[in-house]
Amino acid sequence: MLRLGHRAGRDPRLTTHAALAARALGADRMYLHPPDPDLAERIRSVTRRWGGTFEVVGTDDWRTLLRQFDGTVVHLTMYGVPLDRVAPRIRPSARVLLVIGGAKVPFEIYERADYNVAVGAQPHSEVAAVALALDRLVGPVPAGRFSGGSVRIRPSARGKRVVEAGTPR
Amino acid sequence: MLRLGHRAGRDPRLTTHAALAARALGADRMYLHPPDPDLAERIRSVTRRWGGTFEVVGTDDWRTLLRQFDGTVVHLTMYGVPLDRVAPRIRPSARVLLVIGGAKVPFEIYERADYNVAVGAQPHSEVAAVALALDRLVGPVPAGRFSGGSVRIRPSARGKRVVEAGTPR
Numbered sequence: 331m332l333r334l335g336h337r338a339g340r341d342p343r344l345t346t347h348a349a350l351a352a353r354a355l356g357a358d359r360m361y362l363h364p365p366d367p368d369l370a371e372r373i374r375s376v377t378r379r380w381g382g383t384f385e386v387v388g389t390d391d392w393r394t395l396l397r398q399f400d401g402t403v404v405h406l407t408m409y410g411v412p413l414d415r416v417a418p419r420i421r422p423s424a425r426v427l428l429v430i431g432g433a434k435v436p437f438e439i440y441e442r443a444d445y446n447v448a449v450g451a452q453p454h455s456e457v458a459a460v461a462l463a464l465d466r467l468v469g470p471v472p473a474g475r476f477s478g479g480s481v482r483i484r485p486s487a488r489g490k491r492v493v494e495a496g497t498p499r
Numbered sequence: 500m501l502r503l504g505h506r507a508g509r510d511p512r513l514t515t516h517a518a519l520a521a522r523a524l525g526a527d528r529m530y531l532h533p534p535d536p537d538l539a540e541r542i543r544s545v546t547r548r549w550g551g552t553f554e555v556v557g558t559d560d561w562r563t564l565l566r567q568f569d570g571t572v573v574h575l576t577m578y579g580v581p582l583d584r585v586a587p588r589i590r591p592s593a594r595v596l597l598v599i600g601g602a603k604v605p606f607e608i609y610e611r612a613d614y615n616v617a618v619g620a621q622p623h624s625e626v627a628a629v630a631l632a633l634d635r636l637v638g639p640v641p642a643g644r645f646s647g648g649s650v651r652i653r654p655s656a657r658g659k660r661v662v663e664a665g666t667p668r
Binding site for chain 1: 509516517520522523524545549576579583606610617621622623626627631642645659
């Protein structure tokens with residue numbers, strides 16, 4: 331995923347949520363423009379604790395990143411074509427870069443993208459768009475993806491059960 | 500949907516995104532605790548412009564709301580049982596209240612909920628959780644749900660096309 335237009339000076343929660351949703355739903359990495367080392371470190375500590383290899387990589391040059399990306403570029407925008415219509419064409423791609431921005435995404439993103447994809451033609455949230463796009467493109471995320479963490483959750487009908495990794499069921 | 504633990508003094512974007520995702524994905528209303536009239540008004544103007552009847556209703560008393568709610572209460576928490584396992588049991592309900600909070604949701608929410616439901620047993624985002632829960636429980640949202648707005652989007656492979664409502668295709 332590439333997250334454009336992050337504003338490090340403002341509340342970082344929206345970008346943090348985008349990163350966590352991407353991680354939980356099967357993304358490998360979030361490129362972040364502009365870089366935000368504090369946010370990257372917070373996500374790194376989530377990955378250390380909860381497992382897997384997801385990382386945040388700051389970038390000052392998203393144009394080069396997009397030019398050199400060797401795969402399918404999918405720009406998530408409410409103005410695009412419906413996700414469910416194009417998902418079958420995107421799914422076979424071995425590498426997909428989801429691009430999320432804000433209201434002021436440069437037009438060259440629309441031009442560079444292999445697909446401009448909408449999750450519903452209504453204003454909503456890039457966090458929701460990432461979640462639904464990954465759901466459709468990646469599908470169920472196997473628990474093994476999050477190996478190596480120090481804790482894990484035991485699903486529970488009431489309350490919170492967090493156990494140390496390696497604890498037998 | 501009931502959104503708990505909103506902090507009006509802080510950046511409201513996360514709650515705004517939760518509201519917009521809920522609206523776009525088929526919810527009727529967001530109860531917001533504590534109330535935030537500015538946020539409610541911003542969402543009202545989105546609904547005026549983009550159609551439908553979604554609204555934000557502030558509440559100071561979520562306990563009474565939950566006690567009196569006449570339907571199925573679904574608390575979204577990463578500690579709960581997997582969404583896809585319980586969705587078939589929830590879908591037949593005529594009225595569902597999704598509850599989202601933060602890290603410090605009072606334990607009585609876990610007790611009151613008919614279902615404590617997880618969208619993946621990993622930390623992520625209440626915005627992503629709302630999006631995926633509505634996707635599974637409501638399914639595709641018909642365009643007619645957003646009638647009455649002044650603008651609509653024509654899906655486009657490149658760029659942005661927004662037309663006045665009523666314009667012929």
